[in-house]
Amino acid sequence: MPELHVGERHWSVASGSNLLDALNLAGVAVPYSCRAGSCHACLVRCQGEVEDKQPDALSPAQRQEGWRLACQCAVSGDVRVEAFDPTRDGLAAHVVGVDWLSPTVLRLRLQPERGLRYRAGQHLVLWAGPVARPYSLASLPQEDPFLEFHLDCRLPGEFSDRARQLRVGDSLRLGELRGGALQYDPDWQSRPLWLLASGTGLGPLWGVLREALRQDHQGTIRVIHLAHDADGHYLAEPLAQLAAQHASLTVELWTAAQSAQAMAQLRLVSRQTLALLCGHPASVEAFSKRLFLAGLPRNQLLADVFLSRG
The missing domain is CATH 3.10.20.30 (Beta-grasp domain)
Structure with a gap:
């Protein structure tokens, strides 16, 4: 053996x-x-x-x-x-911001001890002592002087329990940075772009959305956020502000009670549409199935799935 x-x-x-x-x-x-x-x-x-x-x-x-x-x-x-070993192989970072965007979503902002090259939508492994979890970046490197993460703290868990206790000035270690499926490609400039998220799957798509707008995306952009209830739409106000500033951007906020009916009404305006999905596996699967039935080619859908372990 x-x-x-x-x-x-x-x-x-x-x-x-x-x-x-x-x-x-x-x-x-x-x-x-x-x-x-x-x-x-x-x-x-x-x-x-x-x-x-x-x-x-x-x-x-x-x-x-x-x-x-x-x-x-x-x-x-x-x-x-x-x-x-995060103390040997990881990168030190300090907490520069920690606040609640909703009763269950914690926004964590970190400043690494040296610059980190990344793009909107990538993942980074966070270490709090011996406990590590991968999270998607919600920040935009060209605009934000920090790394931002949106943590779902609805349920107890080793990492989320530690995260609730974090204060400005505390230290964490950063592990592996990886690509992730979500990104904004400048070649998409003129095509319709749909960003569909459930829960904190909105975090990385918030970065992708701002990157698309920063690059002056010419096609229409449709954002759909699915949450358990109205309180779960933790970026409702900043999304509304962006929609008021950009005529090509529409934002739809769905709750779980509305999702089945709203999903059935999804229709493609153009077969050139690109769809980026992120969130709970069941939600991503439901979005994917509906988009395929609506005629979206599979190679025009990118998805990241969140598997929660707290």
Whole structure:
């Protein structure tokens, strides 16, 4: 049987075992969120034999250094594992803003100790002590002097419980920055753009929307935000302000009670429409199905799914 080695510890595991499960079952606390190779929270450095199901999820430079996503690796031989250490491998950042946008959505603003190159819609792994979670950036690098995140704190969880206690001046560590599916492409200038979000899936699309407007997008832009109730439309006021300033922008705020009827009425004005979706898996799936039925080609839809672990 293959053996895993972590520091001075080593133990046997069944061949084909998922590396993330094998580590966590043995008490090696490797964080994770999506288990799909998207969030990069489970980044570990490996020496040995693993079968990587998503070799393209990391850059060639990262792979050359031995980094792997534990959730995507099956153990096929002896492996020595070194987990991502935020104090050594991460980037220090300080809290410069923390406030509630609604009773359940916490806005967190961070200032990293050195500049971070990113684009609207990307993900970043946040570390609060030993607890890590990936979050999408809601800030815009050309306009905001900080990194902004919108945290859904409706339910208790290890990270959200810690986030509720954060104060200006507190320190966090930043982990892996990754591309994400959501972005604004300047080649879309003249095409209709739909941004559909549920819950805090609006965060990254808020950045994408402002990037589109910053680049003077010429096509129409339609924003739809689905929330549990009216209180959940945590960006209603700033969205209304943008809509008042840009005639091409329309904003629709749906609640869960209205969603079925509103979804059934979605119609495409143009087959050139591009749709960006973000939020809870069920909401993203419902939006996707309706858009496909309405005739939207699959290659004109980009989606990010939020899998909540708190």
